[in-house]
Amino acid sequence: MKLIDYAKNIGLLATIALMTNVNIVQAAEGPVDKGITLQPAASEVAHDIASFHNAVLMPVMVGISLLVLVLLIYVGIKFNEKANPKPATFTHNVPLEIAWTAVPVLILIFIAIFSFPLLYKEDVTPAKFDLTVKVTGNQWYWSYEYPDADGISLTANMLSEEEAKAQNKPFQFATDAALVVPVNKVVRVQITASDVIHSWALPAFGVKIDAVPGTLNETWFKAERTGTFYGQCSEICGIRHAFMPIEIKVVTDTEYAAWLASHKTADASPVQLAQAQ
Ligand SMILES: [Cu+2]
Structure with missing residues (x-):
């Protein structure tokens, strides 16, 4: 063999x-x-x-x-x-x-x-990437920006136990704003932090990269199937380090286009994952 x-x-x-x-x-x-x-x-x-x-x-x-x-x-x-x-x-x-x-x-x-x-x-991000997302680590939540898409921005806070239960999502992984990306597309991830060092880690995509204040790190992923994927901050960053999970929703091209359109018209408030479905 x-x-x-x-x-x-x-x-x-x-x-x-x-x-x-x-x-x-x-x-x-x-x-x-x-x-x-x-x-x-x-x-x-x-x-x-x-x-x-x-x-x-x-x-x-x-x-x-x-x-x-x-x-x-x-x-x-x-x-x-x-x-x-x-x-x-x-x-x-x-x-x-x-x-x-x-x-x-x-x-x-x-x-x-x-x-x-x-x-x-x-x-090294492949020369031909399809979209860029900027990830910022904060004590203690993640914020996401889509510079190519009119600068859509999201703030992802962990759901409380009651909220997670109500939405039938895993507590301590689910957030109030998933990062939404299209399937089979190369996503360039640029990452930094606003306060202390965090680390953006999504094991299913083989991604783990430090978020360092004053530095822009870069990595990439290309999700090969749709679904919801969970990761966590992987750099001890303070008392609520364990409570800044990462939720990524990988959707089809059509769903992604619809999601983008709904955000261009919506206000900049945090986005519920449900809206992406
Ligand atoms: Cu952190």
Whole structure:
């Protein structure tokens, strides 16, 4: 089996394992209770991250752990006081020392061969992007602007438990204004912060980027299916750090056009997700 097929199969198993665990609202994707693996990928970069994790990092980690375990057991059996009553007194072994320096370097180079192109892919927005959204982290909410669309702006505050329940949305993930983007379109994300460092993280898209005051960071994503996706601020930013979730609604082109039109006419007040449906 080719390396990549192997990765896909593992990814599929992980997805099935996750699906059985999903207990947040249907058609919404985000962290799940007792989830122990990566969230199902919804962008090419997220698929690549999953393949890298499953096909490169996992074998390396498992291999090293098993090797160390076997060595420990071997040493424990062969060189304990009973089996080896007269210990050797040498202190150096040059070939061995060269080997245990060189082998980790080779392992790191092997990992880098796969991880550097992936890092570059995540970092560099494709030359042909379809729209830009500007994300600003604030203590403790996110605000979004659409500079291409008459500067539509949204302020996304977390819904209270009662509000989330009333709207049948997951508490601590749902916000009063989802970022709405079209499916299968390259979205350039420019990100900054107004006060302290935050981090805009959406695991299903393979996106995590720091929001730094005075700096404009950039990343991108291309969502491959419609739905509602959840992420969270991933930089400890103050007392309500845990309460500034990210909600992204990926919609079809027609729905996106309708949403834009409804906002051009509406006032600039925070937008309910329901309006996008
Ligand atoms: Cu934050």
